[in-house]
Amino acid sequence: MSSPLPDQTTAPPAEPGSLARGQGVALWRQIESALEQAVLAGAFGPSGRLPPEPELARRFGVNRHTVRHAVKALALRGILRIEQGRGTFVDQPPIDYPIGERTRFSANLAGRDRLPSRVTLALDRIVLDATVAALLGVPAGSAGLRHRTLASADGLPLALGTLFLATERFPDSFAALTANPSITALFTTAGQADYRRAWTRIHTRPPSPQEALDLQQPRERPVLVTEALDQSAAGEPLAYNCTVWAGERVTLTVGG
Amino acid sequence: MSSPLPDQTTAPPAEPGSLARGQGVALWRQIESALEQAVLAGAFGPSGRLPPEPELARRFGVNRHTVRHAVKALALRGILRIEQGRGTFVDQPPIDYPIGERTRFSANLAGRDRLPSRVTLALDRIVLDATVAALLGVPAGSAGLRHRTLASADGLPLALGTLFLATERFPDSFAALTANPSITALFTTAGQADYRRAWTRIHTRPPSPQEALDLQQPRERPVLVTEALDQSAAGEPLAYNCTVWAGERVTLTVGG
């Protein structure tokens, strides 16, 4: 049988016979260069996964040891990342995501050759429980809105966001968020363009099965959980946000 | 044979016969109250680990199902945390650790009934590699110091810290840190009492086997990794710090 999973990596990094033997350049050096070129060309797709070693050896027409020598050299240089039992991957540096008083989503990822996107997963009218209501400064049991979104960069899920709003403060938010999932746009319409982040709490834990599925990451890899409160310029609570980040794909940055 | 691990929890939460049968209060309700009292009294020690269910059942003189009913109720209320295959634990809320421009360690944990402590694990003279040297603003290959510490609160490990200094900036740092592991003290002596945190990067990943051991946490629970650069008031880099936190025991807070 052929490979059970349709492998999303398509790139054939070499044609057999493209290597020069006995010309003073070791085979593993030539393979190292070829793989590095392939990485820079983005030949391994958004997953960044390389074909397994035996497959690479076949394509290059060399022994597995020789491929391993090349791969190890690239791993030492930080180009590739080897994970026993899982595979070898392009070592994409995690996306650096600044968190501070003035954080906006899409502005963060622009200008660093990543394609940001944000889709609405769900938008529900809910009853605010005691904890969230207290944060939003309304009585427990008040009407509210829960907006669940999935943020991606470069086609890979980055974060699951859940936003809580009090209906009494944003009466038309359901229609507004249906039309445009951007919180910044909603706040601006409501005359709160100058909101800021009052505080952010950061924690980590293993993902729930559903979160691992949504974020397309293994259950063994942890998630970052941030909780944040957005505040108006006057200091009133506007929205409470709880975001679950794919831990292996982001670094949060404070200051700098 | 008796229990293979010497259990550090000593507290007997009840004496048999202390339960009132047939008095209109279900046994599991009484056990729920008794356990809650025990939790509030800190009867389960710093580990927060409850005795195994059969042991609890024996102490209360009831069937294991009855204990499970009580424990489940407390878990639903967020008082206890059940971990299949590991045990039942007091659900200690994670320690809230503020990170900002003026973060100091011991100041953070005082006044919240946790006993902070910090011990030196290792203090080495090293050669600074390119990455760290660049951050510290010295040539790669310069002499430096690496200071590894273990921070604990309440007897439980909280974080493994690694600090990098350039020797040329702090000539006497080896002796100073040997005498007093506090960075604040070192900086103060060097006339840099007014240092601040230039930036902090936050990431998460599974712990290495050694880290799991040092932090006394299961390998399945992730760690938080913070990297931070301390800067003088004049904007010169002073020290680079990389800290690995026990993820289940801390929440980092920005602002607020």
Next chain:
DNA sequence: ATTCATTTGTTCGTATGTATG
């Protein structure tokens, strides 16, 4: 909890190419 397929990690042995003296 077990089993299985996949993938990387390790260790043998052997042969060849290259540089040195």
Next chain:
DNA sequence: CCATACATACGAACAAATGAA
């Protein structure tokens, strides 16, 4: 030309980690 040392390359088998069934 020969001897030696070392890096390179190949082959086979097994170990260990991962993830899915």
